[in-house]
Amino acid sequence: MAFTGRLAPGAVREWCGTMPVHRRLLDTDPGYARAREEIETFTFDAAREEPPPLGLVTIPTIVHVVWSRPEQNVTDEQVASQIETLNRDFRKTNEDVAILPPVWAPVAADADIEFALVDVTRTRTEVAAFDTDDGVKSARTGGVDPVSTDTHLNLWVCQLGGGLLGYAQFPGGPAETDGVVVTYTAFGSTGTAAAPFDLGRTSTHEVGHWLNLRHIWGDDGDGCGGSDFVDDTPNQGGPNYGRPTYPKVSCNNAPHGDMFVNYMDYTDDAAMVMFTRGQAARMAAALRGPRSGLLAAAATS
Amino acid sequence: MTAPPAALFRRWVHVREEDAAGVRVFRPADRPLPPARGRDGLEFRAGGIFAYLRPGPTDAPVAVVGRWSTPARDRIALTYPPDARAGDAPTGYEIVELTPDLLRLRPV
Structure with missing residues (x-):
């Protein structure tokens, strides 16, 4: 795990420019660490209680195109293609689920989430x-500031x-940086x-994080001790x-091995095709x- | 102890698709790089500090900060803080090649 102690204070400060967002927030914002703990407790309880399904939730989405070279100013058509991919992937209507x-077919899930470009x-x-x-x-x-992060997905x-x-x-992070960022050649x-x-799966993966999904291997390097806090994904090394x-096969997960077809692994776009029921929950x-706030916004729209 | 070449002191990104024969290929982080899902990297600084960068839980790189030393010519030894070294992170490298555009390291 990340480490910032036992160095001269100047060295730590100097390194903050390269610090990761999640770690930087944990180290510098005690409120974020507390919020993350509360969210995990809530999520654990919610999984145990198995509440009734929410039904279809539509998330209003704002795309911020930030460009310095003309080709980075991606077209409305390209933006639309990304929204279509998100909608297919989160509704399990992607044809490549085949x-x-x-x-793994029985655990592949329709997450019942859609995205509306506003x-x-x-x-x-x-x-x-x-x-x-x-x-x-x-x-x-x-760059450009986000808009209404409590009720919208902001995608830069x-x-x-x-x-x-x-x-x-x-x-659980700061509102002023809430959302996901995707490079223009993977959008x-x-x-x-x-x-x-080139199939829009980077956004699917990042929005999965934005909705609290962890990497399927458990973020412990190549070890077998990490968890993604989801029961129906196999334990996986790296x-x-x-x-x-x-x-x-890794981490004694034979005969079926790693679920490398999961959106929360690091495989190519053409290889990742599913969320699990546990991830949807x-x-x-x-x-x-x-x-x-997204539910409240959906209810009033 | 010998001082490593000044060209080492920058942030390097591991371009694993160029790895060959047990040698890891790194390119400068501030140059155009082919995108990849999850690149690790190294940053060396004068004064004995390095960072091992790997994708964090939200894909932004996470830095593990440790100390480097040079026990022999073309060798770098890496010391990690207690409990901070990932299981697969090398504790030393042989510098196979170092230019302003390329760093090739063999884990030892």
């Missing part, structure tokens, strides 16, 4: 590539640096979207990349709890 090894903002910037310091999320740093599209495809913010399924990240072939708990 590639699932049969053993606005596209376009901002020209002097920033050649954004880092994970949330610069794209503020007009002061060359820009050039990310370091070869990064995207990053998210869990529920949607047309235009600038480039293989093997992330999978590319397009693995079934079965790919965890997202529903996020909607009942820390993201209940």
